[in-house]
Amino acid sequence: MMDSYVYVIMALLPLSALMLVIQTSPYQALVIRGILGAVAALVYAILGGADVALTEALVGTMLSITLFAVAVRSSLVMRLGVLVAPEPSQESLRQSLLAPLRMVLNRYHLRLELVAYPHPEALQQALQAKEVHGICRVDFPLGEETPARVSSTVIAPDLALTAIPSLPSGAESDGSPAAPPRITLRVPRLYEILTTELPPATAQLQTLNGDRTPLTPPLILMEKY
Amino acid sequence: MTAVILAMIAALLIPMVEAFQDEDIWQRMLAFASIATKTSVMILAVSVLRDDWMIGVVGVLILSVGNAALMLLAHVIKRLNEVTEG
Structure with missing residues (x-):
């Protein structure tokens, strides 16, 4: 029989996922993805999946956010060539x-x-x-x-x-x-x-x-x- | 002890609302740092509550890894702002 606070914590997961889905800016979405990863790790750890929580924190939060940040940074850019040192x-x-x-x-x-x-x-x-x-x-x-x-x-x-x-x-x-x-x-x-x-x-x-x-x-x- | 956990959940909702409302990227990073630390401390509190050392070790690891991820993301975003303004 689970305690009552477990249900409250589990309700945080769809809440943060909804926050992530309705984001439009890619950088803001990256930060919300980190929040979702932290909440997911909390839910997994409380439900007894310690290994899943550790994987979520290491791969889901740290690695994927870093890789996504590098990808968004190098793709969403307009490079404009200009002449150096004009009048x-x-x-x-x-x-x-x-x-x-x-x-x-x-x-x-x-x-x-x-x-x-x-x-x-x-x-x-x-x-x-x-x-x-x-x-x-x-x-x-x-x-x-x-x-x-x-x-x-x-x-x-x-x-x-x-x-x-x-x-x-x-x-x-x-x-x-x-x-x-x-x-x-x-x-x-x-x-x-x-x-x-x-x-x-x-x-x-x-x-x-x-x-x-x-x-x-x-x-x-x-x-x- | 359950009341302590419920109070922690209520405190966790404050930065979540802040991250949802504020458009500034650094305010959201602050909210992310707050949430990452708070969830890790909640895992530690639950591990003490259940007397489960396995969850406790995971909580300590997530606490350190969450800070490392935050530093990496903040560094990338800082470089990004320098390129945009410079």
């Missing part, structure tokens, strides 16, 4: 891009990892070699075509404050209005997310083969036929 005006432009980009990626539980490259050729080569998921260029050549909406007014409003200290250096360099940074993406899903959720004025998006049209219309056509 101060371009640095402020880049910072104004990274803040909304991080906000959008946080909604999908993705991290943004910046990888610095010394010159534009290395940047392009890294994208071709699939070392990064996308590259960000602030200083693309003036001869390239730019969309008609590019002007100083399209920059995010919070940039106006940060760009004031670096205004003289930017004005004497070329005097032309700053264009938004250009992000070239290799992964179609990232392109879809960023085109739909990133404010259009903060960056100019394109896929690896120079395509600027959204990827969804061909998919809809494929579904129709």
